Amino acid sequence: MGTVTTVKRAVSAVMLTAATAVASGCGEGPVEASHADLHSAARPSAAVIPFKLLKQVRNETARFQSTEVASRSGYVVASPCVSVPGLGTMGFHWVKQELVDPVFQPLRPEAVLYLPDATGKLQLVAVEYIVINVGQPAPTFDGQPFDVGGTPVPVPHWSLHAWIHRENPSGVFTPFNPALACPEDR
Numbered sequence: 001m002g003t004v005t006t007v008k009r010a011v012s013a014v015m016l017t018a019a020t021a022v023a024s025g026c027g028e029g030p031v032e033a034s035h036a037d038l039h040s041a042a043r044p045s046a047a048v049i050p051f052k053l054l055k056q057v058r059n060e061t062a063r064f065q066s067t068e069v070a071s072r073s074g075y076v077v078a079s080p081c082v083s084v085p086g087l088g089t090m091g092f093h094w095v096k097q098e099l100v101d102p103v104f105q106p107l108r109p110e111a112v113l114y115l116p117d118a119t120g121k122l123q124l125v126a127v128e129y130i131v132i133n134v135g136q137p138a139p140t141f142d143g144q145p146f147d148v149g150g151t152p153v154p155v156p157h158w159s160l161h162a163w164i165h166r167e168n169p170s171g172v173f174t175p176f177n178p179a180l181a182c183p184e185d186r
Contacts, residue, residue, distance in 0.1 A: 053106055053142045054172065057127065058164040060107045065124045070094055070112055081182035088178035091115040091125050102132045104139035116183055125166035131158045144173050
């Protein structure tokens with residue numbers, strides 16, 4: 001069995017477990033998962049931001065404002081609302097499992113992140129990239145390095161958040177947004 005097939009099966013098991021926990025109510029409340037451990041430091045705000053590519057990703061992912069479109073496109077709920085006191089919120093992760101592989105494709109993020117608005121309707125706030133490390137060079141988003149690890153994927157990987165649908169005062173590529181909160185935290 002090839003490495004990519006093994007990785008996809010492992011990712012599938014993790015995503016299914018997370019989705020089951022969310023669906024069964026076990027995932028209620030903020031999550032203090034590996035995201036918190038690996039993303040506790042904010043990125044420098046003075047970093048050069050690749051606006052052209054960010055704009056392209058924003059335009060490409062704007063259709064996922066509708067969770068129905070995200071579902072039809074293969075994204076499934078993969079986490080409860082992720083937040084950590086003192087760091088902020090990520091939101092609910094919806095992951096397209098078939099994209100979680102060793103290839104970085106900027107216009108095809110592996111995850112889209114949502115938070116409910118005042119009426120409870122989920123709103124798209126960010127995207128996340130998850131790239132499996134099989135020995136290739138570490139990916140960058142137009143020079144912005146990815147974090148090592150950061151998701152519950154049980155194999156070596158890199159991840160990167162991009163807050164392109166909601167402003168993050170800590171920076172576009174900072175994993176947690178201190179201006180937002182999970183419903184349980186409001």
